[in-house]
Amino acid sequence: MESADTDRVFQSYGRCCKNELFFVDFYDRFMGSSPEIRAMFIDTDMKQQRHLLRNGIMQLILHARGMPGSKLRALGESHSRGGYNIRPDMYGTWLDALMDTVRKHDPEYSDTLASAWRRALQPGIELIRGAY
Numbered sequence: 001m002e003s004a005d006t007d008r009v010f011q012s013y014g015r016c017c018k019n020e021l022f023f024v025d026f027y028d029r030f031m032g033s034s035p036e037i038r039a040m041f042i043d044t045d046m047k048q049q050r051h052l053l054r055n056g057i058m059q060l061i062l063h064a065r066g067m068p069g070s071k072l073r074a075l076g077e078s079h080s081r082g083g084y085n086i087r088p089d090m091y092g093t094w095l096d097a098l099m100d101t102v103r104k105h106d107p108e109y110s111d112t113l114a115s116a117w118r119r120a121l122q123p124g125i126e127l128i129r130g131a132y
């Protein structure tokens, strides 16, 4: 992936993170997408979870920029069938919820920016999902 593209994604993420409601909105959407997904966060401290996800998305972007995936491998482990048991088909829902939230929060959102986001995040998501 071109580094100009990952730069644009990195900057877009910076604009999103300026508003802490970004992560509130994300989890509202993601959990609203199915009762099964909502149920997985029933005992979760969401304030802490939002904080952890902020870092997790940063790890996905850094991976697109060439950082080795060791932190992502740990997420692969925790999300695998021996951990939270996150089925591989749930990651599409996750990414769609994220992109809806970026569209709402980034004033510079465009369709080309959205496809740069999806391309940037895909290898890191595959790493986590592939550990299932």
Ligand code: HEM
Residues within 6 Å of the ligand: 037, 040, 041, 043, 044, 045, 049, 052, 053, 055, 056, 057, 060, 074, 075, 078, 079, 084, 086, 090, 091, 094, 124, 125, 128
């Ligand atoms: C690539 C996309 C994803 C990223 C970057 C991500 C990131 C994270 C991070 C950083 C944590 C906390 C660290 C840990 O417990 O290992 C976490 C926990 C968790 N994630 Fe994900 N996640 C992703 C996809 C999903 C999906 C699709 C689900 C499906 C529902 C999910 C469900 C959970 C659950 C249930 C927890 C534990 C919550 C708790 O501690 O109660 N994640 N995730």
